[in-house]
Amino acid sequence: MDSFYIKDASKYVGKEVTVKGWLYNKRSSGKVNFLLIRDGTGIIQSVAVRSEIPDEEFKLFDKITQESSIIVSGVIGEDSRAPGGYELSLKHIEIVQISEPYPISPKEHGVSFLMNKRHLWLRSKKQHAILRIRAEVINAVRDFFNNEGFILVDTPILTPCACEGTTTLFETEYFGEKAYLTQTGQLYNEATCMAFGKVYCFGPTFRAEKSKTRRHITEFWQVEPEIAYAELKDIMDYAEKVIVYIVERVLEKRKDDLITIERNIKPLENIKSPFPKITYSEAVKLINEKGSYFEWGDDFGAPQETLISDSFDKPIHISHFPTKVKPFYMKRAPEDEKLALGVDVLAPEGYGEIVGGGQREENLEILEKRLKEDNLPRKAFEWYLDLRRYGSVPHAGFGLGIERVTTWICGIHHIRESIAFPRLLDSIYP
Amino acid sequence: MDSFYIKDASKYVGKEVTVKGWLYNKRSSGKVNFLLIRDGTGIIQSVAVRSEIPDEEFKLFDKITQESSIIVSGVIGEDSRAPGGYELSLKHIEIVQISEPYPISPKEHGVSFLMNKRHLWLRSKKQHAILRIRAEVINAVRDFFNNEGFILVDTPILTPCACEGTTTLFETEYFGEKAYLTQTGQLYNEATCMAFGKVYCFGPTFRAEKSKTRRHITEFWQVEPEIAYAELKDIMDYAEKVIVYIVERVLEKRKDDLITIERNIKPLENIKSPFPKITYSEAVKLINEKGSYFEWGDDFGAPQETLISDSFDKPIHISHFPTKVKPFYMKRAPEDEKLALGVDVLAPEGYGEIVGGGQREENLEILEKRLKEDNLPRKAFEWYLDLRRYGSVPHAGFGLGIERVTTWICGIHHIRESIAFPRLLDSIYP
Numbered sequence: 013m014d015s016f017y018i019k020d021a022s023k024y025v026g027k028e029v030t031v032k033g034w035l036y037n038k039r040s041s042g043k044v045n046f047l048l049i050r051d052g053t054g055i056i057q058s059v060a061v062r063s064e065i066p067d068e069e070f071k072l073f074d075k076i077t078q079e080s081s082i083i084v085s086g087v088i089g090e091d092s093r094a095p096g097g098y099e100l101s102l103k104h105i106e107i108v109q110i111s112e113p114y115p116i117s118p119k120e121h122g123v124s125f126l127m128n129k130r131h132l133w134l135r136s137k138k139q140h141a142i143l144r145i146r147a148e149v150i151n152a153v154r155d156f157f158n159n160e161g162f163i164l165v166d167t168p169i170l171t172p173c174a175c176e177g178t179t180t181l182f183e184t185e186y187f188g189e190k191a192y193l194t195q196t197g198q199l200y201n202e203a204t205c206m207a208f209g210k211v212y213c214f215g216p217t218f219r220a221e222k223s224k225t226r227r228h229i230t231e232f233w234q235v236e237p238e239i240a241y242a243e244l245k246d247i248m249d250y251a252e253k254v255i256v257y258i259v260e261r262v263l264e265k266r267k268d269d270l271i272t273i274e275r276n277i278k279p280l281e282n283i284k285s286p287f288p289k290i291t292y293s294e295a296v297k298l299i300n301e302k303g304s305y306f307e308w309g310d311d312f313g314a315p316q317e318t319l320i321s322d323s324f325d326k327p328i329h330i331s332h333f334p335t336k337v338k339p340f341y342m343k344r345a346p347e348d349e350k351l352a353l354g355v356d357v358l359a360p361e362g363y364g365e366i367v368g369g370g371q372r373e374e375n376l377e378i379l380e381k382r383l384k385e386d387n388l389p390r391k392a393f394e395w396y397l398d399l400r401r402y403g404s405v406p407h408a409g410f411g412l413g414i415e416r417v418t419t420w421i422c423g424i425h426h427i428r429e430s431i432a433f434p435r436l437l438d439s440i441y442p
Numbered sequence: 443m444d445s446f447y448i449k450d451a452s453k454y455v456g457k458e459v460t461v462k463g464w465l466y467n468k469r470s471s472g473k474v475n476f477l478l479i480r481d482g483t484g485i486i487q488s489v490a491v492r493s494e495i496p497d498e499e500f501k502l503f504d505k506i507t508q509e510s511s512i513i514v515s516g517v518i519g520e521d522s523r524a525p526g527g528y529e530l531s532l533k534h535i536e537i538v539q540i541s542e543p544y545p546i547s548p549k550e551h552g553v554s555f556l557m558n559k560r561h562l563w564l565r566s567k568k569q570h571a572i573l574r575i576r577a578e579v580i581n582a583v584r585d586f587f588n589n590e591g592f593i594l595v596d597t598p599i600l601t602p603c604a605c606e607g608t609t610t611l612f613e614t615e616y617f618g619e620k621a622y623l624t625q626t627g628q629l630y631n632e633a634t635c636m637a638f639g640k641v642y643c644f645g646p647t648f649r650a651e652k653s654k655t656r657r658h659i660t661e662f663w664q665v666e667p668e669i670a671y672a673e674l675k676d677i678m679d680y681a682e683k684v685i686v687y688i689v690e691r692v693l694e695k696r697k698d699d700l701i702t703i704e705r706n707i708k709p710l711e712n713i714k715s716p717f718p719k720i721t722y723s724e725a726v727k728l729i730n731e732k733g734s735y736f737e738w739g740d741d742f743g744a745p746q747e748t749l750i751s752d753s754f755d756k757p758i759h760i761s762h763f764p765t766k767v768k769p770f771y772m773k774r775a776p777e778d779e780k781l782a783l784g785v786d787v788l789a790p791e792g793y794g795e796i797v798g799g800g801q802r803e804e805n806l807e808i809l810e811k812r813l814k815e816d817n818l819p820r821k822a823f824e825w826y827l828d829l830r831r832y833g834s835v836p837h838a839g840f841g842l843g844i845e846r847v848t849t850w851i852c853g854i855h856h857i858r859e860s861i862a863f864p865r866l867l868d869s870i871y872p
Contacts, residue, residue, distance in 0.1 A: 051639055052640070083671075109833060112832060132633075143638075151584075161447065164580060165577065167862065170865050193599075203564065204862060216646070218599075240482065395872035398561060399561065403511040403539060403541045432595050432598075440601075
């Protein structure tokens with residue numbers, strides 16, 4: 013189990029190691045063969061000089077095709093000209109399997125071809141780097157909330173209640189009853205935060221939305237913190253802190269990957285507190301000043317979000333939305349019933365909403381009235397109403413979308429590359 | 443944001459703090475009132491002496507019902523007689539909400555009543571402690587795999603393929619096609635480990651099994667590592683190491699919670715490497731020696747698992763199962779085609795299987811033949827077969843069930859208490 017991995021090359025200079033990997037690329041100059049070998053943790057250039065390797069093994073080079081699995085041994089040396097800075101002087105080579113002609117060549121392929129070969133495309137440098145950044149985003153999120161004293165409490169995926177209408181829900185049969193795939197853990201978080209004070213859930217959520225845009229996938233991961241005895245301003249603080257923390261962490265641990273995908277790092281280095289804070293009404297004014305007509309009371313779409321975020325070089329908080337664009341459980345502003353105590357955070361560089369949240373209505377009578385007004389099934393919400401009967405307190409929370417954040421940090425065009433196996437309107441394969 | 447939480451009481455001795463929480467219990471001796479207050483991080487005894495608190499606030503005590511939300515301030519003192527070792531000398535008390543009569547009293551309730559009030563039951567000491575232990579199990583699992591150089595790569599929940607028959611699958615409609623909720627991320631892990639070397643996925647998985655036992659829930663969380671260039675023995679090592687790591691971590695960080703739930707800690711302190719390793723055939727012999735008739739070739743059920751695990755005081759590896767009880771993708775033993783290179787790990791104390799895994803078949807022709815024999819839809823597996831066409835390597839992995847492990851570590855009777863909102867055959871509420 014004490015295997016050598018390429019990422020650790022610097023610790024093995026002058027030593028003989030065995031690399032178990034795949035051929036990424038090769039070239040030859042007659043007496044010297046160069047193999048670029050990847051092992052999942054990195055790529056190393058391996059050099060075979062005819063005189064230093066058994067003849068029958070040297071001859072194997074011609075046979076080794078792209079992505080063939082091979083085990084090689086040799087001595088690690090520093091070489092500033094080699095990609096990654098280290099080089100392997102080959103002594104032995106063993107073929108595990110000669111790959112069939114690999115469908116993904118260095119030439120350009122269309123995205124639908126590549127998505128259909130997603131199980132292989134993941135081996136390519138850029139996709140590999142994006143998913144390592146994604147993993148770091150997730151680790152950062154968990155470390156942040158754990159360090160801040162939040163407890164992870166998983167909320168259910170299968171839920172009995174179509175809380176906000178069934179049109180964007182995936183439905184399944186649950187032993188004779190209808191059940192739905194969750195869109196958010198929020199309602200359950202409201203129960204667990206009354207038990208644990210500060211909680212978060214982290215898991216996949218689902219939206220059967222017929223949107224075919226570069227910002228939508230049907231299965232997406234969210235972290236959702238919820239805090240008892242908290243108000244809107246508290247969760248705005250936490251949202252800002254976690255975003256700063258994530259970006260710092262990726263810059264610290266995954267700079268190489270950001271360079272691999274040619275991300276301009278300057279805008280990320282600028283992500284520091286404080287973020288600008290504007291209200292919905294101020295945002296509407298801004299949009300109109302920029303020459304785009306937008307009426308107070310409507311919900312922002314991608315074009316409006318881009319107009320707003322283009323005016324700032326940091327993520328921006330927008331709060332105090334019209335109540336009618338926000339769900340029934342959102343608390344209204346004490347000074348103006350028409351405004352909901354919700355907040356969205358938009359990423360800079362036109363990446364749209366990465367956080368949505370707000371303060372929840374804690375009053376039983378108001379919630380009962382709203383359920384009625386919105387024609388929601390009272391019975392399914394009895395447990396939720398219990399939270400307002402037994403020790404109700406002000407509380408607030410938000411959801412942060414992992415794919416949205418990863419897409420922004422990576423600076424990539426389409427959200428589909430921010431998850432290993434994206435589920436899109438027209439694709440559930442592989 | 444700089445709120446005081448009860449868990450930090452030791453750092454505030456002699457200082458005045460404000461506790462925002464709920465009434466857990468109260469008692470009075472006329473001039474002195476005792477309030478047990480919980481805030482989600484702990485419980486603290488608060489003492490109100492009539493002479494030290496404004497009269498109108500002292501009078502509030504009679505009104506405060508169980509689970510009423512209250513904000514109190516006072517000075518923290520050490521007191522070895524107080525539960526937790528610290529006490530709050532009250533100066534002020536403010537009522538946020540007087541709770542309606544709380545349905546869960548200290549008297550005994552039936553489990554179906556409590557499960558129906560799960561959103562409130564979570565506030566009880568024992569449930570609270572179990573879920574904190576669960577959160578620690580999950581943190582331990584992630585830290586272990588991250589420290590060992592694994593990359594987290596999330597696998598999809600919605601899958602197009604009913605890999606092992608549809609009888610235990612939840613089905614949904616995916617924009618006109620059929621889709622299923624995943625039972626395992628394994629097949630996708632096999633793709634990602636060829637891209638990243640060592641990977642793990644961590645998420646909810648689903649089994650629509652009509653089993654109503656104390657070991658079954660329909661929605662359960664699994665961590666599933668998968669390693670390229672690995673064999674059965676390698677993943678047996680990792681399974682053992684992660685189990686030891688989890689138990690050590692819970693003992694280190696959550697001993698208080700284990701004490702709260704009255705877990706006997708001795709058997710947990712014994713969970714050290716090496717674990718015993720036996721083959722399926724040896725296990726069959728053991729079962730028969732113990733006087734229970736069991737035929738070679740059948741799969742173990744709960745009674746057999748208990749018989750086996752009762753013979754050992756540590757988790758035990760069982761390997762080399764009959765091929766016919768294991769799925770098509772499991773590699774067969776080179777020395778005996780009738781045996782599959784799979785391993786189960788059984789928890790001690792009769793808690794059954796906590797790990798299942800094995801080495802995967804890496805040969806294209808053999809897999810093609812098995813798909814045919816098992817009547818599986820070849821087309822849905824094309825991408826999976828690609829992994830054997832392009833640089834196939836020996837690889838292996840396993841799944842570890844979070845609820846099974848939590849149930850065992852907590853020493854509780856039924857798996858339903860190891861997750862916040864369990865999904866059971868007869869219950870999907872709340």
